[in-house]
Amino acid sequence: MRRFEFVVDREHAHAVNETFTGLRRLRVVALLAAGLAIAATAALLWSGQAWGYLLAFVFALGAAIALWVALWTPHRSSIEKLYQDGALVPAVVTGADQGGIVLLALVDIAEPAAPTRSWALVTRKVRTLPGHPPEPGERVPAVAVRTDHAPRQVGERWQLVTAMPIAWATRDSAVIERARGAITELEWRLLAENLELADRVRRTATKRVMLDPEHLPGELR
Known part of the structure; x- marks a missing residue:
């Protein structure tokens, strides 16, 4: 694999790099989705209904996935790492x-x-x-x-x-x-x-x- 080494201008990259912008947007969406899923999970558990527990599990799983994406994206979106790898x-x-x-x-x-x-x-x-x-x-x-x-x-x-x-x-x-x-x-x-x-x-x-x-x-x- 051919790599190219150079000093990344972070200020410039933050302003114009559309890949980085897309990854940052993905993290925001994932955090919002996780928040909504956690709120829905809490409401369903509070309802005390049997069917609510099943749906709560589904929403909790969705929240876990969204949080994983949100936590993984910063590692993915390091500008230097993107160009280095x-x-x-x-x-x-x-x-x-x-x-x-x-x-x-x-x-x-x-x-x-x-x-x-x-x-x-x-x-x-x-x-x-x-x-x-x-x-x-x-x-x-x-x-x-x-x-x-x-x-x-x-x-x-x-x-x-x-x-x-x-x-x-x-x-x-x-x-x-x-x-x-x-x-x-x-x-x-x-x-x-x-x-x-x-x-x-x-x-x-x-x-x-x-x-x-x-x-x-x-x-x-």
């Missing part, structure tokens, strides 16, 4: 769409110990992309981030993966350029050759399309 991947701008910018990224979704690589094209629509002109073909170095909110992958592949731009964690153009140079020209070229697949990828439920290994360069098999 994510593999460096290439992404390119495919165009603008309804006030956002659509990125197409090349991501290996296989777990590190898997015997073979599993390359996929994934898309992501972003609102802002500091440090990059929103022009089709613009090269955007990013890191791969899981979005399934599960403690581990299923089988030998991650189920939901997206690309998080390096530009969301630094204002330094030299860092972005260094990350861009750390990605092979072969990968950038493969993305450029598949730009027309962006719309197809976006129409899928997972925003992902697997690439046929037989059609990949030997270096990526």
